[in-house]
Amino acid sequence: MTRATIRLIYLLIGLISTGLGIVGAFLPIMPTVPFLIVALWAFSRSSERFHNWLYHHRIYGPLLRDWDRYRVIPLWGKIWACVAMAGGLTITAIFFKPPVWSLVGTGIVMLAVAAYLISKPSHRPAMPEENG
Known part of the structure; x- marks a missing residue:
């Protein structure tokens, strides 16, 4: 696989995980932050722009940063x-x-x-x- 194909796969994983995280924000039995953690990981390998957007998000950014830096839940x-x-x-x-x-x-x-x-x-x- 080419490098561009691998980046595209990571980008798709990030977008799908973000979508699932958004759905989870509205459905009580589906988690939000675990999907966003996966999205953050995938974006770190595919899109600096999406990674920065999620990492510094007004609502979810602090939770994601605490997880990233300290593994805090x-x-x-x-x-x-x-x-x-x-x-x-x-x-x-x-x-x-x-x-x-x-x-x-x-x-x-x-x-x-x-x-x-x-x-x-x-x-x-x-x-x-x-x-x-």
Whole structure:
């Protein structure tokens, strides 16, 4: 593959991820920021303009910068993600009645994701005060 083709693939990944992130902003069971993190990564390899736009976005920029610099996930984000996963699994179990093995597998994946989220810091590290 040529370099231009690879850049185009990354650009498409970034645009699709941004679109999914926008949809997630309006649908409570779909995440926003994880898709924007993927978009930021893809844009960093394809479009400096789109990368800068997303990185400095008025609403999502601070969350993306904290993730990029410190791997921080705010406490409210962790709580919201865990509640949304539990709610999604509950709704699926009640209304769609999938096979038990499917629910158990999905629950295990969601527990792993929740453990990962919880393992990340909730705040930026304290910056040492400058002397003099």
